[in-house]
Amino acid sequence: MDSITSAASVIAAGLAVGLGAIGPGIGQGTAAGSAVEGIARQPEADGKIRGTLLLSLAFMEALTIYGLVVALVLLFANPFAG
Amino acid sequence: MIDSARLFRAQEPLLATPPLPHNDSASTEAVHGEGEVLPEVAADPAPEAAEAPSDDYLRLQRRLLLATLIVSAIAVLITALAFNLHIAGSLLVGALGGLLYLRLLARSVGKLGNGAKKVGKTQLLVPVVLVLASARLPQLELLPALLGFLLYKPALILQVLLDS
Numbered sequence: 001m002d003s004i005t006s007a008a009s010v011i012a013a014g015l016a017v018g019l020g021a022i023g024p025g026i027g028q029g030t031a032a033g034s035a036v037e038g039i040a041r042q043p044e045a046d047g048k049i050r051g052t053l054l055l056s057l058a059f060m061e062a063l064t065i066y067g068l069v070v071a072l073v074l075l076f077a078n079p080f081a082g
Numbered sequence: 083m084i085d086s087a088r089l090f091r092a093q094e095p096l097l098a099t100p101p102l103p104h105n106d107s108a109s110t111e112a113v114h115g116e117g118e119v120l121p122e123v124a125a126d127p128a129p130e131a132a133e134a135p136s137d138d139y140l141r142l143q144r145r146l147l148l149a150t151l152i153v154s155a156i157a158v159l160i161t162a163l164a165f166n167l168h169i170a171g172s173l174l175v176g177a178l179g180g181l182l183y184l185r186l187l188a189r190s191v192g193k194l195g196n197g198a199k200k201v202g203k204t205q206l207l208v209p210v211v212l213v214l215a216s217a218r219l220p221q222l223e224l225l226p227a228l229l230g231f232l233l234y235k236p237a238l239i240l241q242v243l244l245d246s
Contacts, residue, residue: 032200039195050191050192050194051138054187059238061206062232062235069209069228076214076217076218077217077224
């Protein structure tokens with residue numbers, strides 16, 4: 001792999017993880033904070049709140065995982081490496 | 083200058099009101115003039131709910147894991163028939179990674195509020211290990227392993243559709 005390709009891959013990997021984690025990070029923080037607030041207000045609805053939080057976090061975290069996978073592929077299984 | 087005797091008389095009808103039925107002896111004492119004893123904080127109505135995840139949540143976790151297992155088994159079977167065992171094995175490893183990821187995520191959501199203030203990030207190690215293993219090991223294919231890992235999503239969507 002030539003130096004320009006490797007440098008571009010490393011920068012792209014960093015951007016993929018960094019930019020891809022911003023949105024899900026904000027969303028997860030908001031969702032988890034609201035869930036904790038809801039559990040504190042209504043402890044009897046604990047199970048339903050946790051269940052909804054689990055489903056929404058699983059959907060949100062998939063976006064982070066996509067960025068992570070792209071970054072790891074660029075770093076360890078680069079398709080542009082000659 | 084404030085006339086304290088008049089102020090006290092003005093407050094008398096308020097103080098003379100009978101205590102609410104849920105007031106305990108300490109709060110009654112505080113209202114009726116001792117003034118030093120503060121009312122006790124009301125006890126948590128369901129302390130056991132805050133300590134352990136409820137039955138609803140455990141049932142949902144079990145259903146999600148079961149749905150993921152069924153979807154993964156069907157996908158591995160179809161892949162083994164349509165492609166070959168090598169790709170089906172990679173898909174199976176990815177699906178097992180997805181199951182582990184879902185289990186770790188459920189555990190960190192279960193801990194939320196019981197000491198932990200934010201969702202843990204341990205579960206993100208699973209896709210990292212999966213991609214690194216597929217890059218290093220020749221027995222594992224990258225694309226089937228990743229698709230197998232993402233097989234938990236159809237199970238989640240199925241669960242949401244069934245719930246709604």
